[in-house]
Amino acid sequence: MPLLTGATPPPAVPSIEEARRTADTAAGWIERNWESWLAGGIRIGLILVVAFVLNFVVRRAITKFVRRMNRNAEAEASGNALRGLLVNAERRRQRSEAIGSVLRSVSSLLIMGTAVLIVLSTLGINLAPLLASAGVAGVALGFGARNLVTDVLTGMFMLLEDQYGVGDRVDAGEATGTVLEIGLRVTKLRGDDGEIWYVRNGEIKRVGNLSQGWATASVDVQVRATENLDMVRAAVAAAGEELAKSEPWDEHLWGGVEVLGLDSVTLESMTVRVAVKTMPGKALGVERELRWRIKRALDAEGVQLVDDESLALEAGRVSLRKDSRD
Numbered sequence: 050m051p052l053l054t055g056a057t058p059p060p061a062v063p064s065i066e067e068a069r070r071t072a073d074t075a076a077g078w079i080e081r082n083w084e085s086w087l088a089g090g091i092r093i094g095l096i097l098v099v100a101f102v103l104n105f106v107v108r109r110a111i112t113k114f115v116r117r118m119n120r121n122a123e124a125e126a127s128g129n130a131l132r133g134l135l136v137n138a139e140r141r142r143q144r145s146e147a148i149g150s151v152l153r154s155v156s157s158l159l160i161m162g163t164a165v166l167i168v169l170s171t172l173g174i175n176l177a178p179l180l181a182s183a184g185v186a187g188v189a190l191g192f193g194a195r196n197l198v199t200d201v202l203t204g205m206f207m208l209l210e211d212q213y214g215v216g217d218r219v220d221a222g223e224a225t226g227t228v229l230e231i232g233l234r235v236t237k238l239r240g241d242d243g244e245i246w247y248v249r250n251g252e253i254k255r256v257g258n259l260s261q262g263w264a265t266a267s268v269d270v271q272v273r274a275t276e277n278l279d280m281v282r283a284a285v286a287a288a289g290e291e292l293a294k295s296e297p298w299d300e301h302l303w304g305g306v307e308v309l310g311l312d313s314v315t316l317e318s319m320t321v322r323v324a325v326k327t328m329p330g331k332a333l334g335v336e337r338e339l340r341w342r343i344k345r346a347l348d349a350e351g352v353q354l355v356d357d358e359s360l361a362l363e364a365g366r367v368s369l370r371k372d373s374r375d
Contacts, residue, residue, distance in 0.1 A: 224246035300328075
């Protein structure tokens with residue numbers, strides 16, 4: 050049947066000789082390159098095996114180091130009763146775990162990233178354009194996520210410097226409360242009314258830790274200006290000594306109750322300042338108990354306390370009497 054005008058002719062079928070020549074060419078090319086392929090594959094396999102083994106060993110070593118730090122801290126705390134009271138086990142555990150997590154992530158990134166670059170170099174890929182592109186992308190990503198980078202870096206330094214830990218009461222500027230959790234990006238606080246604050250680490254410009262070292266409980270005792278100061282001082286000192294010998298307050302105090310002296314003197318009243326160092330977080334309870342005992346001691350001596358309202362009323366009476374005389 051004759052072909053129609055404009056129809057596409059069927060493709061030519063290769064002859065046996067052409068197929069044989071193509072097969073011989075492919076076989077020769079494979080024969081010339083199979084040794085280099087085998088050597089490259091073995092090299093890449095060894096690189097990957099070494100990278101995985103090294104990554105496993107390093108991560109395991111970091112994990113063992115963190116566990117040993119926790120065990121040593123627990124042993125020190127159990128061997129020293131006072132240190133055990135001051136050091137929060139959960140705080141130490143979370144801090145060490147966070148540092149260990151950061152070290153494991155950084156080591157994995159360095160080891161596996163280096164392995165990938167070596168594999169690409171083995172395959173004959175030019176790494177210069179790739180590294181340049183990665184650098185530009187890294188700069189763009191860092192600029193776009195600068196707040197996230199700031200939060201993470203600040204969180205790392207907070208953990209390394211042990212600025213505060215779980216259970217500490219802190220003033221973070223944005224919020225005040227008890228630390229529940231410290232992350233690399235966010236610190237979680239429990240407020241005084243039970244609310245939970247999530248504060249970004251990068252927004253914390255200054256931190257006041259109210260749970261490290263010691264706290265001060267101070268009480269102002271305001272009495273009338275006509276009272277005997279020696280009697281007031283003796284009564285306050287006796288109340289402080291009684292507090293220091295009573296349980297459980299003897300464990301909350303870091304020293305004796307000190308009568309610092311007169312803080313202010315007016316025509317109607319005198320203010321005696323009393324202070325004592327306490328365990329962190331115990332100052333408020335000590336202040337309340339100390340006021341209770343001072344009030345009882347002064348009542349037993351017949352000394353009357355004066356408050357601001359009484360002073361205002363007394364000042365009003367004096368003013369009225371003066372006006373009537375005028």
